Amino acid sequence: MHQPRFILFFSSALCLCFAYEEIDELCNGWSQMKCWSTGCVKISDKCNGKRDCAEGSDETKSLCQTVICTDKEFKCDYGACVPGQSKCNGIMECWDGSDERAEICDNTPYCSMYFLQYVCIYPLICYSQQPYNGSRKLMADNILKNRTKESSVIHFYCSEGYALEGESSSECTSQGWTNTVPKCVMASPILTLDANNTYMPGSSIAMTCAIPAKLKPTITWTKDKTPLLATDRLEITIEPHTLVLSNVTVEDSGTYSCIAKIFGNDHVNEKRVIIESHKADCIDNKYFANCQLIVRANYCYHRYYQKFCCKSCSENEKLPKEVQVDPIGDGIRKL
Structure with a gap:
C-alpha cells in the first residue's frame, strides 16, 4: 500500500x-x-x-x-x-560535471593526468595522493580524469621481480609535474650453474649471478641462508658477479643463493648443489661383509673392510684421510 x-x-x-x-x-x-x-x-x-x-x-x-x-x-x-x-x-564529483566546468577551473593550477592511463599498467603501479582525500590506486581500467590539483603526488611502484628505474614519485606544481614517469625493469637475478648440479668431491663449482638490467645492485651470496665470505677455497668476484668453490667436499652440498639488493629491495635466485659422497666404483659388497655393522663397530680403518664397505664407510666419513676412492682397480687406494 x-x-x-x-x-x-x-x-x-x-x-x-x-x-x-x-x-x-x-x-x-x-x-x-x-x-x-x-x-x-x-x-x-x-x-x-x-x-x-x-x-x-x-x-x-x-x-x-x-x-x-x-x-x-x-x-x-x-x-x-x-x-x-x-x-x-x-575528478567529476557532481554527476553533471559542474564542479569541473572550464569557466570556473581555467585559472586553477592543475596538472594533466590523462597520460597515466597509458603508463600505469603492469608491471608499473601508480598511486595518486591528494592533499584532501588521501591515496588511491590508479589502474588502466579506472576512469582517470583529465587533471589533478597542485600539490597532488603520484607515487610509482613495480610488481614483484621488477625494479624502478627513475624517480619514485612526481608532484604537481604550477609548472607541471616535477618528474617523468619511471620504468619497471627486470630485476630478478639470473643464477647460472652447470646443467648437472651434482659434483664429485675434489671438483670445482662456478656460479654466475647476472642482473638483466642496467643497474648496479649490491650482490650477496649465501649458502643455506648463511652469508658466504671469500676463503682459500671460495673466490667471489664483482664484475661479473661470480662464485667459484674449489676442492669441494660433501659439506659443501646445500642451497646457494644470489641476492641482489636494488633500491632497498631484495631479489633472490637460488640453486641446489649436491656433492656426492662416493664415486660410482665405490660400492658395498654385501656378500663379504655386513657394512652396517662395520661402520657401527668403527672397522672402516681396516684395509680389508675398506675394500668391501667403501660406500658405507665414505658416506659415514669413516675412511681415513690417507685413503681415497680409486675409480680404477679395487676402488680403494692408499696415498
Whole structure:
C-alpha cells in the first residue's frame, strides 16, 4: 500500500527541505526514499552528487534545487552539495560535471593526468595522493580524469621481480609535474650453474649471478641462508658477479643463493648443489661383509673392510684421510 504524504527531512547540507514522496512498503520507512524505477536509497544519499538510483531520481534538479550548502561545500549546478575540495580537482564529483566546468577551473593550477592511463599498467603501479582525500590506486581500467590539483603526488611502484628505474614519485606544481614517469625493469637475478648440479668431491663449482638490467645492485651470496665470505677455497668476484668453490667436499652440498639488493629491495635466485659422497666404483659388497655393522663397530680403518664397505664407510666419513676412492682397480687406494 502506498501512502502519499509530505515529509520533513534534513539533508547532509544542513537544509530544511520539503518533498512530496511516496513511502513504499518495500522501503525502510522514513529513512529511505523510493526511486522512480525500482529500489530504495537512504535519505542521506539524496543530492550528494552521486546517482544512487539507477535512473538518477535522487539527483534531479527539482529535488535538489532547494538544498543549501555550507561554506565548506561546493554547490553543483543542479543543487547538490559536494566537498569544497571537489572544485576543479580533475575528478567529476557532481554527476553533471559542474564542479569541473572550464569557466570556473581555467585559472586553477592543475596538472594533466590523462597520460597515466597509458603508463600505469603492469608491471608499473601508480598511486595518486591528494592533499584532501588521501591515496588511491590508479589502474588502466579506472576512469582517470583529465587533471589533478597542485600539490597532488603520484607515487610509482613495480610488481614483484621488477625494479624502478627513475624517480619514485612526481608532484604537481604550477609548472607541471616535477618528474617523468619511471620504468619497471627486470630485476630478478639470473643464477647460472652447470646443467648437472651434482659434483664429485675434489671438483670445482662456478656460479654466475647476472642482473638483466642496467643497474648496479649490491650482490650477496649465501649458502643455506648463511652469508658466504671469500676463503682459500671460495673466490667471489664483482664484475661479473661470480662464485667459484674449489676442492669441494660433501659439506659443501646445500642451497646457494644470489641476492641482489636494488633500491632497498631484495631479489633472490637460488640453486641446489649436491656433492656426492662416493664415486660410482665405490660400492658395498654385501656378500663379504655386513657394512652396517662395520661402520657401527668403527672397522672402516681396516684395509680389508675398506675394500668391501667403501660406500658405507665414505658416506659415514669413516675412511681415513690417507685413503681415497680409486675409480680404477679395487676402488680403494692408499696415498
